[in-house]
Amino acid sequence: MADKKIDDISGVETTGHEWDGIQELNNPLPRWWVWTFYATIVWAIGYTILYPAWPLLSENTKGVLGYTNRAALTEEMTAATAAQAVFVQKIAAMPLGDILADPELTQFATAGGAAAFKVNCSPCHGSGAAGGPGYPNLNDDDWLWGGDVEAINQTIAHGIRYEADDETRFSEMPAFADILEPEQIREVAAYVWSLTNTPSDPALVEPGKVVFAENCAACHGDDAKGDRDLGAPNLADAIWLKVNSEAQLAAQVARPKHGVMPAWQARLGETTVKELSIYVHSLGGGE
16 A cells, blocks of 8 residues: 555554554564464364254254264263152152151252242242242241141142142131121221231221121131131231231221132142252241
């Protein structure tokens, strides 16, 4: 190019490119870099010949070695399954109490349960099992039907209000809008809310206590601490599943919401349900 020239300081010819008065010298590439570049070209050609590389319309080039990662993965998974078989067979055959008495088996079951939880349970209970609106927190010690490992196993295996399973947990609170007057609903909501919070109208608490004793204590108990045999929640511990205010509490009394949990044993098998039970039990709230 016409604007090429020899740099006065280095004595090297310029390329003719200039940015803000800075001219580019036409220095050759380092030899080691050039040879490395050539080597990568040779390696790429060799790889293309030996291994699967290029996509075609319906398949891909196979390479003369016929190697695939899928075959290697299949071998690794087969070996892993064989290594786990002893533990899986023990879990399938042993009662939950005996599994928990074996530290090595408990560790294996907990890991398997954690994996199954992420795939099947986390959409509702969250990845950390902390729950959400309408979905219980499995990390605390507030359990509707009991938090020992056997009770947890029963719940996971057969679900809650899952009509396709004859052994499902089942409890329903009646719609008290069909039984009580609106004022009575406000009163009983004020009373229940007063057990852990400050009600909007303290004057409603005493008459609400009477309404509670006549209509709610049969399931929730005289002290409002619930009844696990009936699946009736504890109303005196400030842990709420479906309400966050006195108004929502009144709405729940009037027209209660009832959740449904599927029965997992038919879907996942008894062994995986045992692993799930041990994992949930290990989260911190298990009894």
